[in-house]
Amino acid sequence: MVGRLTALLAALRTGRLTLPYPYQPAPAPRSYRGPPVFLDDCIGCGACTYACPAGALSLRYLAGDDVVVLEHSVARCIFCMLCADVCPMEAVRRTSVYELATDNPAELVQRLEHRPAHCADCGAAYSTLRAVSEAAGRVGGIQRYMLRCPGCRAVEVASVIASSRRGGGLA
Ligand code: SF4
Numbered sequence: 055m056v057g058r059l060t061a062l063l064a065a066l067r068t069g070r071l072t073l074p075y076p077y078q079p080a081p082a083p084r085s086y087r088g089p090p091v092f093l094d095d096c097i098g099c100g101a102c103t104y105a106c107p108a109g110a111l112s113l114r115y116l117a118g119d120d121v122v123v124l125e126h127s128v129a130r131c132i133f134c135m136l137c138a139d140v141c142p143m144e145a146v147r148r149t150s151v152y153e154l155a156t157d158n159p160a161e162l163v164q165r166l167e168h169r170p171a172h173c174a175d176c177g178a179a180y181s182t183l184r185a186v187s188e189a190a191g192r193v194g195g196i197q198r199y200m201l202r203c204p205g206c207r208a209v210e211v212a213s214v215i216a217s218s219r220r221g222g223g224l225a
């Protein structure tokens with residue numbers, strides 16, 4: 055009996071130690087790493103899709119190459135933030151969201167849409183207009199290679215080499 059009274063008095067002295075969550079919101083710990091969110095500063099360069107180790111990011115050309123969509127799947131994401139490390143636009147922000155359970159999978163997908171850039175030679179979509187424009191701005195103007203898809207650039211390099219071997223030299 056004395057032991058119980060001692061315990062009760064100790065509890066009254068200490069006060070409440072537990073949180074009323076889920077009846078009231080509870081802040082995440084400062085060190086908690088939640089899913090990233092992709093901001094409108096994104097230019098659709100696709101660098102984050104190559105860095106993502108979990109296959110949570112994709113850059114897809116849809117609607118007959120009329121739109122480029124960066125898609126992030128929170129369900130696949132492991133919250134490592136490598137995407138933020140490689141993003142040249144600082145367009146990825148860490149969040150402290152932890153209530154992710156849902157019966158609607160669409161709520162776990164974020165999509166950003168971009169207008170595609172089409173190759174000046176073959177017409178194929180190969181990047182986004184914002185990515186090309188940003189790159190041009192960083193180097194002081196549009197460069198020839200920026201307007202061509204990787205395939206047409208490779209063909210051009212090969213034709214320069216072939217021409218050189220025939221004695222034509224560089225164009
Ligand atoms: S946080 Fe990691 S797993 Fe999630 S999208 Fe970024 S790179 Fe991929």
Ligand code: SF4
Binds near residue numbers: 098099100101103144
């Ligand atoms: S700008 Fe950043 S977030 Fe957008 S596609 Fe490039 S790396 Fe990813």
